[in-house]
Amino acid sequence: DADVTQTPRNRITKTGKRIMLECSQTKGHDRMYWYRQDPGLGLRLIYYSFDVKDINKGEISDGYSVSRQAQAKFSLSLESAIPNQTALYFCATSEGTSVKREQFFGPGTRLTVL
């Protein structure tokens, strides 16, 4: 079984709809991250969490919110989806207190907003 899982894997929705993307991990890592990837651009950080009580905005958090329900679960919400949020979304985890450690990515969620 995969260590980092994401659901759904693909989603098509309409402008204005609320969408939740879920991420679960069995690696026991404290740190979790949400990124989006667009063609021609590098991965960009949306939100990150160092533990259950710690949530931080990344570089492109506008239009998104997150919830860290447990150490193993970190969900990303789009309260009112818009077309420019169409992208490939990745959840990632890492251990320890330094980003210098390897990040492990989930398989991604391909989101299309019409």
Added chain:
Amino acid sequence: RKEVEQDPGPFNVPEGATVAFNCTYSNSASQSFFWYRQDCRKEPKLLMSVYSSGNEDGRFTAQLNRASQYISLLIRDSKLSDSATYLCVVNEDNDYKLSFGAGTTVTVRA
């Protein structure tokens, strides 16, 4: 200016060839450097970290040039399975933040 810039390629090479490409970064305070590999429509996976003295991992060699602010990746004896997009990743002086390049695509042909 992007924090991490890569030549998108594609680099099309025959099996057995050597291919090399660079990545430049803008923040001179950057601390750590990595190459990740991403197969089409799949998640990125760590290929190797890049150390100041340069390092090898099998057929892969990574180099860091702090003075010119670039890192490089060289692949020797290319295999079909090396076909992928290679992401340059830089950790700046903030503990949480990794900056990703858009990737360099390598296609190895038989």
